[in-house]
Amino acid sequence: MSDMLVTLALILGKLLFIFGVVLFMAAYLVLAERKILGRMQLRYGPNRVGPFGLMQPLADVIKLLTKEDFVPARADKWLFLIAPGITAVTALLVFAVIPFGSPLEIFGRQVPLVVVDLNIGVLYFLGVSSMAVYGVVLGGWASNSKYSLLGGVRGLSQMVSYELSLGLSLVPVIMMARSFSLTDIVMAQQSIPFVLLNPVAFGVFFICVLAESNRIPFDLPEAENELVGGFHTEYSGMRFGLFFVGEYINMVVLGSLVTVFFLGGWNGPWLPPLLWFLFKVLAVCAMFIWIRASMPRLRYDQLMNLGWKILLPLSLVNILVTGAVLLGLG
Amino acid sequence: MHVIRGIRGTFQPFWVTLRNMFRKPVTIQYPEEKQQLPERYRARLILTRDPDGAERCVACHLCSAACPVDCISMQATEAEDGRRYAAWFRINFTRCIFCGLCTEACPTLAIQVTADFELAGRDLLKLVYEKEDLLVDHCGNNNSYNFYRQSGIGVAAPRGTNPGETPPADVKDLMP
Numbered sequence: 278m279s280d281m282l283v284t285l286a287l288i289l290g291k292l293l294f295i296f297g298v299v300l301f302m303a304a305y306l307v308l309a310e311r312k313i314l315g316r317m318q319l320r321y322g323p324n325r326v327g328p329f330g331l332m333q334p335l336a337d338v339i340k341l342l343t344k345e346d347f348v349p350a351r352a353d354k355w356l357f358l359i360a361p362g363i364t365a366v367t368a369l370l371v372f373a374v375i376p377f378g379s380p381l382e383i384f385g386r387q388v389p390l391v392v393v394d395l396n397i398g399v400l401y402f403l404g405v406s407s408m409a410v411y412g413v414v415l416g417g418w419a420s421n422s423k424y425s426l427l428g429g430v431r432g433l434s435q436m437v438s439y440e441l442s443l444g445l446s447l448v449p450v451i452m453m454a455r456s457f458s459l460t461d462i463v464m465a466q467q468s469i470p471f472v473l474l475n476p477v478a479f480g481v482f483f484i485c486v487l488a489e490s491n492r493i494p495f496d497l498p499e500a501e502n503e504l505v506g507g508f509h510t511e512y513s514g515m516r517f518g519l520f521f522v523g524e525y526i527n528m529v530v531l532g533s534l535v536t537v538f539f540l541g542g543w544n545g546p547w548l549p550p551l552l553w554f555l556f557k558v559l560a561v562c563a564m565f566i567w568i569r570a571s572m573p574r575l576r577y578d579q580l581m582n583l584g585w586k587i588l589l590p591l592s593l594v595n596i597l598v599t600g601a602v603l604l605g606l607g
Numbered sequence: 608m609h610v611i612r613g614i615r616g617t618f619q620p621f622w623v624t625l626r627n628m629f630r631k632p633v634t635i636q637y638p639e640e641k642q643q644l645p646e647r648y649r650a651r652l653i654l655t656r657d658p659d660g661a662e663r664c665v666a667c668h669l670c671s672a673a674c675p676v677d678c679i680s681m682q683a684t685e686a687e688d689g690r691r692y693a694a695w696f697r698i699n700f701t702r703c704i705f706c707g708l709c710t711e712a713c714p715t716l717a718i719q720v721t722a723d724f725e726l727a728g729r730d731l732l733k734l735v736y737e738k739e740d741l742l743v744d745h746c747g748n749n750n751s752y753n754f755y756r757q758s759g760i761g762v763a764a765p766r767g768t769n770p771g772e773t774p775p776a777d778v779k780d781l782m783p
Contacts, residue, residue, distance in 0.1 A: 317624040319632045571620035 283386075291392055295372055303525035304334035310525075310566045317570040337518075344514035349421055352511065356419035361509075361516045364412030364523035370405050371530045374398035376460045378543050378551040390543075390551070391460060398459040399451060402534065403444050406489060410436040412523065413491070413498050417508035428507025431577065432498035435488060438584030439495075443485035445592035449478045449599040450538050463542030470541030477595045479539045481588050486531045488580070491524060492565060494572040495580060502574075532561035649707045650724035652698055654717055654738070655747035659763075662742065663717035663754060666693040670709035670718050678702035679709060679718075689762045690755065696738040701731050715754035719747040 308323065308330065315322025323330040348357055378390035395401050410432055417429020451457060453474065454465035465471075472479045488495040499507040509520045536542055536557040543550035545557075575583070635642050657663050666683035678701075682694040709718050728734055746752075755763035758772040767774035 313628070316628045316632065319627055319630060319634075321632050321634050321636070567621065567624065570624045572617075 287388055288392065291390070295377075295392065296369070299369065299372060299526055299529055300522075302529050303522050304338075306525045306528055306562055307337070307521070308333050309562075310569070313563070313566050314570050317567075341515050341518035346516060347511075347513040349511050352421045353419035356415045357511075358516070360412050360416030360419060361512065361519035361523065362412075363415065364409060365519045365526060367405050367409040367412065368523050368526040368530055371402055372533070374401050374459050375530070375533045375537055376463055376542060377533065377554045389460065394458060394460050397457045399447055399457045399462075402459075403440075403447075407436070407440060409489075409523075409527065412520070413508045416512070416520070417498070420508075420511035422511050424504045424506070424510045425508050428498040428500065428504050428510070431500070431504075432491065432508060435491075435495065435497055435580060435584075438581050439485045439488040439588065442481055442584060442588035442592045443489065445589070445596060446478045446481035446485060447538065448592075448596045449475050452596075452599055452603055459537050463537055463544065466541040467544050470539060470544070472539040472541075475539075475595070475599060477591065478599070481592045481595070482538065483535060484583075484588060486535060487565070487568065488584075490527045490531050490565065492528070493569040494575045496574060497577060497580060500574065528562055528565055529558065532558040532565070535561045644722045644724075647720075648722040648724070649705045649720040651700070651721050651726060652703070652709065652736075652741065653719055653721055653743045653747065654696065654741045655719050655743055655745065657753040657755070658746060658751060659753060661690075661755075662692055663715045664693050664696065665691040665715055665717070665754065666696075667691070667714065669712040669714065673708045673712035675706060675708065676702045676704055693738060696741060698736045698741060700726055700734040700736060716747065716749050716752050 311333075312322035312324075312330070323333040326332040326336045348354055373392040374395050376389065376391035376394070380387050380389045382388070413432035414429040417425040417427075417432065420426070450462060450471055453471060454462040456462060456465070491498055497507075498504075499509070501507075504510065509517055512520060533554075536554060540557045540561075542557075543554040545553035548556070654662070654664055664681075666681055668681065668683070671677070671679040671681065678699040679697070681696040683691060684694040685691050705720070707720050710720055713719075726734065753763075754760070756769050758769055759766065760769070763769075766772075
């Protein structure tokens with residue numbers, strides 16, 4: 278009985294830990310992005326609220342919470358209200374299968390630092406992350422606005438174009454690790470991370486992840502300059518905030534996934550595993566921000582061309598080559 | 608060639624942004640640092656005095672006529688010695704667009720612009736400036752001009768005695 282209670286408490290503790298850390302990171306990623314983008318454009322970025330602008334996320338939250346929660350006339354009310362939640366929740370859900378540290382010894386038992394170590398973790402990630410597009414599409418459709426609708430449609434077709442290569446680029450990883458479990462995948466990279474063993478898969482996965490996070494150069498559903506804000510044009514207050522937070526949670530989650538699949542997860546010399554994981558995730562997030570500062574938005578047809586004519590064949594060939602090499606090595 | 612240009616075009620921006628990150632931002636941190644404003648910057652209006660310390664404004668209404676947003680109003684009166692002046696003079700800075708047309712219309716150089724642009728406030732009525740708010744104790748950008756000391760104006764001194772003025776011709780003296 279007490280055994281079960283301890284297990285339950287541990288799971289609850291891990292949930293709270295993940296929830297707190299991910300939300301905290303998402304909030305401060307917003308600030309970090311604004312600061313880094315600012316410096317890259319010869320500006321300072323936010324530096325007024327608190328020392329170095331460190332209280333800016335708090336100020337943003339207060340602002341968003343006190344704004345009017347507006348529902349446009351003739352919007353599909355329920356879908357409109359639910360859509361931001363879908364984005365944020367699906368982004369958080371993916372974190373359930375991400376192992377963020379080597380197993381710990383607590384109360385004399387092995388505690389894996391992952392909420393659930395699913396033996397089909399990769400499939401779970403692919404499934405849940407595909408659900409995330411519903412937030413964009415339903416939000417865009419329910420707003421009853423042409424800009425939002427265009428954003429939603431773009432989000433959907435963009436998802437169709439890159440999700441295939443996203444899944445296919447993970448097949449070599451699974452072949453090399455011989456497991457669908459994310460923990461096993463990290464374990465398999467103890468000596469060499471997969472980014473060195475299979476850089477092509479890493480490249481394809483990274484590009485697809487950029488598209489998955491709806492960020493520049495693939496932020497077609499948002500496209501401030503053409504669509505006013507795309508799927509979230511009509512949103513205000515905390516519902517817009519949820520979309521926003523969802524995007525940054527997504528950044529953290531996708532950064533963790535890149536870390537888990539290709540950068541060797543928590544493996545690393547000298548430093549404790551948790552720190553290594555955090556460091557790698559932050560490095561990937563910094564890369565996202567750097568890319569946002571440097572690249573223009575792809576055109577609609579360019580995205581399709583990239584997804585269907587380059588990434589898809591590339592990942593297919595990569596699977597064949599990886600399979601042949603693995604067979605050759607025995 | 609096409610491919611090489613494409614690859615260069617993809618990776619060069621990363622170098623540019625990285626380099627910019629380590630350069631000093633060009634931002635002027637406004638309330639603490641102030642921008643060096645141009646000499647002829649147009650902002651808050653003032654009513655200047657002539658070198659003798661008297662008001663320059665003769666309440667001719669030309670500024671309020673020139674004002675495109677009708678933010679200047681006044682009441683003209685005349686003193687015992689024949690000097691015209693404004694009984695009250697009001698500029699509504701909530702409407703003023705700082706175009707400076709009033710200063711160009713002013714024949715006595717009374718109304719002038721200053722570089723003080725920090726006029727923001729929460730109370731609109733506080734931005735309605737009365738004569739005592741507008742009147743300053745200096746000559747503005749011209750230290751010598753005194754309208755009443757110009758030729759042909761016999762208020763500060765009788766006609767013909769102003770500096771640089773010849774006495775009026777005796778019409779009868781000219782008769783043959």
